Amino acid sequence: MGLIEHIPGTQPVIKPPRHPKAIGVGVVGLHEGRTLLMALATRCGHVYPVAGCDLSGEKIEASRREWPGLFYTNDYDAMLARPDVGIVAIYTPDSEHAGHIIKAFEAGKDVICTKPIVNSLDAARLVLEAGRRTGRKLIVGQSTRFFEPFRRQRAAFERGEFGDVELADAHYIHRMDWYYRKSPWAATDTDWVFLGLSHPLDLLRWYLGSIRSVQAIGSRSKMGREFGVKGRDVYVVNVEAVSGAIGRAMGHYGCHELPRARNCIELMLYGSAGSSLAQYHDMRYIHTTPETDAKESAGGFDPGALGEVVEDYLYAGRQYYFNSEVHGMHYGEFANYADYFGRALIEGAPYLPNLEEGIETLCLMEAVRQSAEARQPVEVGPILQSVGL
Numbered sequence: 001m002g003l004i005e006h007i008p009g010t011q012p013v014i015k016p017p018r019h020p021k022a023i024g025v026g027v028v029g030l031h032e033g034r035t036l037l038m039a040l041a042t043r044c045g046h047v048y049p050v051a052g053c054d055l056s057g058e059k060i061e062a063s064r065r066e067w068p069g070l071f072y073t074n075d076y077d078a079m080l081a082r083p084d085v086g087i088v089a090i091y092t093p094d095s096e097h098a099g100h101i102i103k104a105f106e107a108g109k110d111v112i113c114t115k116p117i118v119n120s121l122d123a124a125r126l127v128l129e130a131g132r133r134t135g136r137k138l139i140v141g142q143s144t145r146f147f148e149p150f151r152r153q154r155a156a157f158e159r160g161e162f163g164d165v166e167l168a169d170a171h172y173i174h175r176m177d178w179y180y181r182k183s184p185w186a187a188t189d190t191d192w193v194f195l196g197l198s199h200p201l202d203l204l205r206w207y208l209g210s211i212r213s214v215q216a217i218g219s220r221s222k223m224g225r226e227f228g229v230k231g232r233d234v235y236v237v238n239v240e241a242v243s244g245a246i247g248r249a250m251g252h253y254g255c256h257e258l259p260r261a262r263n264c265i266e267l268m269l270y271g272s273a274g275s276s277l278a279q280y281h282d283m284r285y286i287h288t289t290p291e292t293d294a295k296e297s298a299g300g301f302d303p304g305a306l307g308e309v310v311e312d313y314l315y316a317g318r319q320y321y322f323n324s325e326v327h328g329m330h331y332g333e334f335a336n337y338a339d340y341f342g343r344a345l346i347e348g349a350p351y352l353p354n355l356e357e358g359i360e361t362l363c364l365m366e367a368v369r370q371s372a373e374a375r376q377p378v379e380v381g382p383i384l385q386s387v388g389l
């Protein structure tokens with residue numbers, strides 16, 4: 001199949017041909033997981049959908065209407081028993097992830113787990129132990145890394161266009177009353193350091209490497225209090241990496257709407273040879289001209305060599321990333337990480353963020369939570385040791 005079937009209101013996405021060793025995926029949790037089913041069915045060549053599981057009959061029926069040919073069940077064990085499921089993709093509430101990951105590993109499956117991989121140190125210890133014992137592979141679905149501007153920014157970083165990153169500044173800010181109405185567990189069963197702040201903290205860890213210490217302050221917004229938020233939903237965090245580079249992460253999940261001046265997720269990199277900004281949702285990647293290009297045409301003011309470049313993919317990438325919704329959610333990022341993981345498994349290639357990196361980032365989140373709680377800096381090292389890293 002070259003093009004996907006026409007879905008009303010969308011332009012066709014070019015679907016890559018299915019790899020002869022493509023791996024079947026069973027998805028548990030069919031809210032965000034339904035987005036993954038769409039991504040697998042329409043945008044991936046190394047992985048394809050075979051099964052869906054949810055406790056809710058309504059969620060199953062909604063997925064079945066879209067993708068009728070798959071196996072659906074409300075019994076996770078029944079999905080795990082299927083030989084055509086090579087990868088289990090987990091999109092259940094955060095506190096369920098550990099149980100689902102361990103069962104999948106023990107059933108011989110590899111795992112895609114949405115962020116956060118888990119939301120407690122006890123769960124981190126158990127998942128890490130199960131991964132080591134079974135030898136199964138896991139990728140954490142850190143969607144922001146796989147969104148177009150962030151991919152471009154990373155490629156430029158790896159080409160050395162910014163030199164050494166000396167300061168990274170990341171935030172994710174989003175009004176979440178709609179989320180509490182849909183998923184009340186987000187208010188009562190976890191903390192926004194594991195939910196929303198997992199995005200900017202992962203970005204800092206990705207660029208700065210292992211983090212030595214954090215200094216965080218946090219509070220609870222008026223909206224958060226109204227919805228019974230248990231932890232904190234407003235955070236400002238400073239981090240120092242083992243390398244000596246520093247970074248800042250910020251999150252606010254009870255705010256009023258954002259003015260258009262800022263995007264809900266942004267990553268600003270200040271490097272020794274250049275700077276850049278990646279944005280979600282507006283799909284812009286803005287960067288200084290690489291020094292190498294500037295040197296070639298040195299002499300006088302040359303705007304082509306010394307300027308900044310604004311790359312804007314909103315309309316070119318809208319169908320792939322947003323499924324042609326005005327600012328849709330995650331179709332392209334989910335497809336990108338699922339296909340990347342499938343390809344890595346088929347080729348035996350390395351991939352990130354893997355189980356160890358996911359657990360390390362979880363320890364960073366926990367250090368932030370502890371620092372906000374204690375109102376003092378917290379070292380990450382002892383937390384890593386406590387989970388077995």
Ligand SMILES: NC(=O)c1ccc[n+]([C@@H]2O[C@H](COP(=O)([O-])OP(=O)(O)OC[C@H]3O[C@@H](n4cnc5c(N)ncnc54)[C@H](O)[C@@H]3O)[C@@H](O)[C@H]2O)c1
Nearest residue numbers: 029030031032054055056059091092093094114115143183
């Ligand atoms: N950017 C991203 O990658 C991103 C965005 C949103 C949510 N998430 C993550 O995705 C996960 C799901 O979030 P959501 O917004 O879809 O939550 P949700 O509450 O809307 O949906 C969770 C689904 O899991 C089902 N479920 C719960 N327990 C189950 C079980 N034991 N077996 C089978 N099904 C079960 C529920 O019936 C529900 O349909 C969370 O971990 C969240 O943090 C990631």
